[in-house]
Amino acid sequence: MKYMILLYGSQQDYDSMAGKPVPGKPTWTGEDFAAMGGFMASFSKDLVESGELVSTRGLTAPVHARRIQLRSGVPVVTDGPYAETQEVLAGYWIVECESFDRATEIAARLTTCPGPEGAGDRAVVDVRPIADSRAELDA
Amino acid sequence: MSDTETEDLLRELAPRVLGALVRRYGHFGTAEDATQEALIAAARQWPSEGLPANPQGWLITVASRRLTDLLRADQARQRREDAVAQWVLPGDWVAPAADTPAADRDDTLILLFMCCHPALTPASQIALTLRAVGGLTTGEIARAFLVPEETMTRRITRAKRQIKTSAVPFRLPAATERAERLDAVLHVLYLIFSEGYASTSGPALQRTELAAEAIRLTRIVHALLPTDGEVTGLLALMLLTDARRLARSGPSGELIPMADQDRSRWDAAYIAEGVALITGVLGRSPAGPYQLQAAIAAIHDEAPSAGATDWPQIMALYKLLMQLSDNPVVRLNHAVAVAMVHGPHAGLELLAALGTDERIANDHRLSAVTAHLLELAGDHPAARDAYLTAATQTTNLPQQRYLNAQAARLVGNQ
Secondary structure, three states: OEEEEEEEEOHHHHHHHOOOOOOOOOOOOHHHHHHHHHHHHHHHHHHHHHOOEEEEEEOOOHHHOEEEEEEOOEEEEEEOOOOOOOOEEEEEEEEEOOOHHHHHHHHHHHHHOOOOOOOOOOOOEEEEEOOOOHHHHHO | OOHHHHHHHHHHHHHHHHHHHHHHHOOHHHHHHHHHHHHHHHHHHHHHHOOOOOHHHHHHHHHHHHHHHHHHHHHHHHHHOOOOOEEEOOHHHOOOOOOOOOOOOOHHHHHHHHHOOOOOOHHHHHHHHHHHHOOOOHHHHHHHOOOOHHHHHHHHHHHHHHHHHHOOOOOOOOHHHHHHHHHHHHHHHHHHHHHHHHOOOOOHHHHHHHHHHHHHHHHHHHHHOOOOHHHHHHHHHHHHHHOOHHHHEOOOOOEOOHHHOOHHHOOHHHHHHHHHHHHHHEOOEOOOHHHHHHHHHHHHHHOOOHHHOOHHHHHHHHHHHHHHOOOHHHHHHHHHHHHHHHOHHHHHHHHHHHOOOOOOOOOHHHHHHHHHHHHHOOOHHHHHHHHHHHHHOOOOHHHHHHHHHHHHHHHOOO
16 A cells, blocks of 8 residues: 655755754754765665655755646746745655555654754654545545 | 856856756746856856866756745745735646657757747847847946946846746747747847947947857757758858958948958858858758848858859849848849849839838938949949938948048049
């Protein structure tokens, strides 16, 4: 069964990881960043080796997002629709594993990602079952 | 690496960096600003610190970071002003065109199409093309067009805003539009070349650089579209015309007509290249106006002397050109060719008919050609009057001096 693991972060999180000073956010040193990168690499590598990884991607900073909405029936595009502190999707893993609990266990490991003190305080990771077929959505 | 080598490299990389950014993130206007800043940083750092291992990658990385910063500042400001950065999707986005290639790497060509978009005025198209594709700074473009830098900055900002509101997508125009849009690109390049070639005012050096820039950009288009007849024709036309540049003006800056030019000062390499290009492309498909004009220029440039010019061929080509173009100047040039083949009276008859065309009736060129043919026909008093009339019809000083000198020359010959 397939599940999607969703990692969230805000523009401010992206900024502080990029080494920009952000009031209220911890500073990421070079070592912090390297440790985080090392963790993420081994996290995904382990899933490849266990055969559970289907796909994984990181998304670019929220400022590069476009939002499309209808205004009077016409699709209109807004650039950068998110506020600086808003938690948005930062990356995802699609895993195929034997149960929701197993997917949850994998997702929980993400919260052990190293970082400067306080970086993970508001970390949010979601897990959602992926519909196998249209039939499942109709149920 | 010397400063000039760095500059040349940066100019070459500029459109590729901008193309990569716009393709990835959109925001043509802001991406262009970010690219400019990256180029400035490179121009400062590379000569002293040395070239990075991957210059293009370096520029893209620096420009991307700057783009993010600029967008953040932009959007924060807009939120404060309660203005929202919105635009309407172009209707043709709903389904991608069936002929869209999976990975289209012709970013420079796409940039050119964007900069020459019909929503922009010709002046804006030119300014934006020189900035975004040519990699010239605003200051350089302003000086080339003899306007204050502030004026050029406003023009470029306005042009970028027009592109944003037109929501031009970053991809090649649909096949049905492509011919028309390519025409617009070629026209802009031709205008840039004409500005550079005219050199009717301002320091000659800057104008020469414009002509060289037009040739450089046209070479890029030719490399991307090697089988397009009109692109090849335009490149050939520019080379064959620019080949005569050094012989066009005398020591005091006075204009010298082609018949009187010292042909040893013509650029043989440019002529050889232009002739090869036009010879290679003619006959492959129906010839368009640039190809015809290039063919005419080739005939002039290949003649060892003015007297050896193949005027019957030129006359035939102008006749073909007249079918494609309603431009009265083409008819004027045709009349000159007719006069060279069938005698001045035949040419004068055609000029009389042109005199009823409002677009050229009061043009100094019509009067000047009329004067020249009257002189050939032996009617010196009438020729002199026509030269004097021509001199009053132009505000261009070098041209006035030339025309008045012709008139003065004929006084003694009565």
